[in-house]
Amino acid sequence: MPKHAPLERNLEPAQPEDVGLSREGLAAVDAAVQQLIDQGTLAGALTLVARHGRTVHVNAMGSKDLASAEPMRADTLFRIYSMTKPVTATAMMILFDEGRWALDDPIGRHLPELANLAVIGQHLPDGSYTTEVAAHAPTMRELMTHTAGFGYGLLPTTAFDRLYQKAAIWKSANLTEFCARLATLPLAYQPGTKWAYSLSMDLQGAIIERLSGQSLPDFMAERIFTPLGMQDTAFHTPAEKQGRRATLYFSEKNGPLIPIANPLAPDHETPPALALGGSGLISTAGDYARFAQMLLDGGELNGHRIASREAIALQMRNHLPDTMLDAGYVAGHQRLRPGFGFGFNGVVFTDPALAGIPVGKGTYHWDGAAGTWFWVDPENDLLFIGLIQLMSYSAPPLQATTQTLMADAIVR
Structure with missing residues (x-):
């Protein structure tokens, strides 16, 4: 944690x-x-930098719309997509x-419907599989590190992704149904053998x-957002705040920016029944900075303890063997x-020089679609939040x- x-x-x-x-x-x-x-x-951007627990730079550039x-x-609201994931962690x-x-619990202990999943063998010409x-x-x-054997299935990129789409996993009414649909399908690979x-x-x-015993939105609001003072972070945007939400744009191969839904x-106006811990949150730079500062300070912010120092250290520690890092998996x-x-x-930087990025050792980061x-750098006691509104296969x-x-x- 910070020196x-x-x-x-x-x-x-x-x-x-x-x-x-x-x-x-x-x-x-x-x-x-x-x-x-x-x-x-880009249409616009918002950057925020804090060091030693103090905000030193906030810059809003370009257009919200x-x-x-x-x-x-x-105070512009952004769809942060996969930056939801560290919050879920x-x-x-x-x-x-x-x-x-516990780390070595089988997932099926907590989600019994997933207790006896097989692993896919071969895809057959008729669309079935062994x-x-x-x-x-x-x-x-393995669930916490993308090594449990699951796929994503958001796009029909592979034959396995198409199985997820055929099962309409992403059209589930709630997380109970989500798990039930997933239980009908095999794992994509043997658990613990790769990162996906x-x-x-x-x-x-x-x-x-x-x-x-709570919904995911209620749990996060009670245990994380409220104590941290994250007043604008939720799985929905109430009607009175929708005017603050950045317009979302799409571009392809340096083409024009096209506004998209x-x-x-x-986009929900009330807390959704299917709240996704992998992609659902709306937030602001200031709110997410409070979450990031809590990570830097080992689970606490301004006298409010969210999780133990040991638990946050576990979250921000590398859990993959060298063989997986050598494989060069990409997302x-x-x-x-x-x-x-x-x-x-x-992500966790275990050796920034070897990784080729000049951050402090132990830097933890992720991004969104x-x-x-964002990143938090414990060695330099620094956090950075960057928010834009561009969905693109060729994003910078x-x-x-x-x-x-x-x-x-950083001068000293």
Whole structure:
């Protein structure tokens, strides 16, 4: 956890030089983002930097909505998609602290319908498939690290993904039905033998509901959002806040920005029955910074303890063997490799020099489908939030770009 520990770490404003950051360095980070706005790659962006528990930089650039020319603002709401995943990991760690689950538990102990899953063998020409017995039941540790054997199935990319789509998993009414539909299908591979980006975090949401007796939105609101003061983070956008939500855009191969409806799930006005722990949250830069600061401070913010220091350390520690890092598994801009491992629901830098990115050792990060990104760097006691509104197969790698530029902004 952070080496530097001033008395107040509640994200109050400070000047960059007060916390060892260069104004010129911060300006260079934003200039790289602004250039993408100027050339039409992005509609707008919002960046936030905090160090030693103090917010030193918030910059809203470009437009929240191009048609109306409404500018981006510090309180703009964004669909953060997979940046939901680290929040779900922390929700799981709260229950871990309470002794509700253990790393080596079989998933079926908590989701009995998934207790006896087979593993797919061969896909046959008629669309059927063969199966084989699982070498072992997938475990909770594997569920937390995308190694349990599940796929994702959001797009019909592979024959296995098409099985998920045929079962209409993503059209389930709630997480109970989600699990029931998934139980009719085999695993994509033998548990623990590979890393594959998957719906594991959505299953974590189902486990949170089973173990807590609350809906996932209620659990997160009560145990994370309310104590952290995250007033604008939820699985829905109430009517009175919808005017603050950034317009979502799509582009392909540097084409024009086209406004689109949410392609992954409906935008809800009230808490949804099917709340997805892998992709469902709406948030702001300020709210997510409070979550990130809690991670930096070992599970606590401003006197409110969310999870134990030990649980958060477990979340932000690499859990993959070197053989998986050598395999170079990829999910979007994230390419696992030596020095660049995976904790619970997020990347962990074990050797930044080997990974080729100048962050501190132990940096934990993830991103989202609409281009949002964040990281927390315990060694440098720093957090960064970047929010945009672009869904694109050719989106710029802003996380790596800003991490590289931020290294020059740290002067002491």
